[in-house]
Amino acid sequence: MNRGIEMKGFYFGVDYYPEHWPKARWKTDVKLMKDLGVDVVRMAEFSWSKLEPRKDEYNFGWLDEAIELLASQGIKTILCTPSAAPPAWIIRETPDIQPTDIEGRRRYFGGRHHNCQSHPVYREHIQRYVTAFGAHFGKNPNIIGWQIDNELGNSHADLCTCPYCESRFRLWLQAKYCNIETLNRKWGNAFWSQEYRCFDEIQAPKITVAGRNPSAILDWRRFCSDLIVDFHQFQSVILRKNAPEKFITHNMMGFADKVNYYDLGADLDFVSSDSYPVIFMGKQNSPKYARVAAESDLMRCIKDKNFWMMEQQSGITGWEILGRAPKPGQLGIWAVQAIAHGADTVVFFRWRTCAMGTEQYWHGILPHSGIPGRNYTELKEMIAEMRPVMAEVQGTVPKPEAGIVFSYDQEYGIQIQPHHPDLSYTEQVLIYHMAFYKKNIPVDIISEQTDFSKYKLLIAPIQYILSPTLADKYEKYVKSGGNLVLTMRSGVKDESNLCVTKLPLPGLLGKVLGLEIPEYDCLRDTSVQVSWKGEKYTAEKWSDIITLTGAEMLAQFSSEFYSGYPAITKNQYGNGRAFYVGTEPTEDLIDRLIKELADELTIASLGKTPDGVEITARGGYVFVINHTEQIQKISVPASWEPIVFHNADTIAPYAYHVYKDKAYFIL
């Protein structure tokens, strides 16, 4: 639903938890925030027990006070509904609100997200609370908008499989398939005697003895996503009734997969995002900045407009174990990177490191002591430097000439059957994004619903689950002059996750690609050689053994029993061209492919930089960011007028420069 409520202005902000600190401290906090340059705070997303300590006994006074105090310094508030953390009294009254996992075990109170999203009694609690909350705060002019829940889908590995979710799933299936015969056919239930006689026989997918039905699981994943969207909508309807003029947003998590963000985005006035470039999980040395850029490119494209960074890392992250400390300058460059990719507001998580609970080591701008240190000083400097730039660029977005398609159905399909143990659909999207990122070529990450015609070049990795409508859309795009790159395992499945049998692979895409794939090879514990006009490359995970029916060969496999067969092809179709990459190219090969295409199509790069230095542009401003710990050489065109600038031809470690150039005024 797009109600035309726009983000007015731009802000810097913090996520604030006044309820964790004595009231006597609040004034100091607000003063320090003001000095830092804070315009907005987000509050109350986990404070249900403090706001309704007993049923129908609302205790909104402390939050009113905090809002007033902030407002006295000109700081606005975003309030959140607390449905991600139902209080103990609700759980005690109705314990089966606690979700059930795929092993049929209950997950208990004591953390967060301990709620089933279908449970009718939980919905009643939400209805009551959000109505009272909206009525009380809805008229307050110091509250500019709402965030519903927090990171919907987070912690819900398999969502909930309780009887309420199960019966909701049955209704969802009934609405989709109308009768059980159709469902049996679409799910291929003749296999292993899985046919149902009625919808009541269907269970929420739990742990099995051996194997699971890929079609059933795909529908379950889609159902879970729809349930989350419905859970959000259930609350947004109530808030909009009480405060129609205030915006509603939600803090998404990049490429998280539990909810289809395009669907969730439809209920928002604008998208918000959470970003932790150096999170404590995973390898601490791998450069996450390229992935963070991709996440922002996705967030911007969900509604094709600016987004907010609602949680931007502001210190060391950690729960039980900790991540690396952000290096001097890194907090600032992460915020600038978000802005460069389309954020109009950056809110830092969190204001002050909490002294209690699970997140004692998830560091805020202020340390436990509350005494401002390096994080505070660095962010204060960045905010002062960027505020005038924000005033100019707000409302503008980069307008790339290349797009990469990202789809939740493909993500679910490949998760259900990854083929190769290391194959990940999101990683495929990211390696193509990386090839553009390294060349400083702006790129959008878009849904299948987007108008493709605005892109000179479209990359659609692994179009595994393919509807006739989408196949037709790709064909039309190419016919009318588009340049489309499709990759391995495309056109394999229909929308029910059944293998296509009426046509040889790549199914409905065979015509536009001018090829057939009678055989393939899953590259377990090995890789394959590819040669392209004499140059040698390596490819991994998968080889399609291609027969050309009209396309020409660009690169060929040069090892294995299919040596000499095409690995990358090109087909002239109508006024455009369809390329096919029948393997997972390693970095050099993908770099060459994207370089050749970009050069040929004159898709402009914003400049050549050393690895780890990015250039991004929006609204007439160019942002150069050094994500490395070395001083890097840069060469800046004479037309770029320095705005935030420290050296002429170098950029310091973890530093940013901002320039102005009318050529980049792309709205």
Ligand code: GAL
């Ligand atoms: C985010 C979440 C925050 C906070 C933070 C640190 O994912 O939205 O509420 O928990 O992580 O753990």
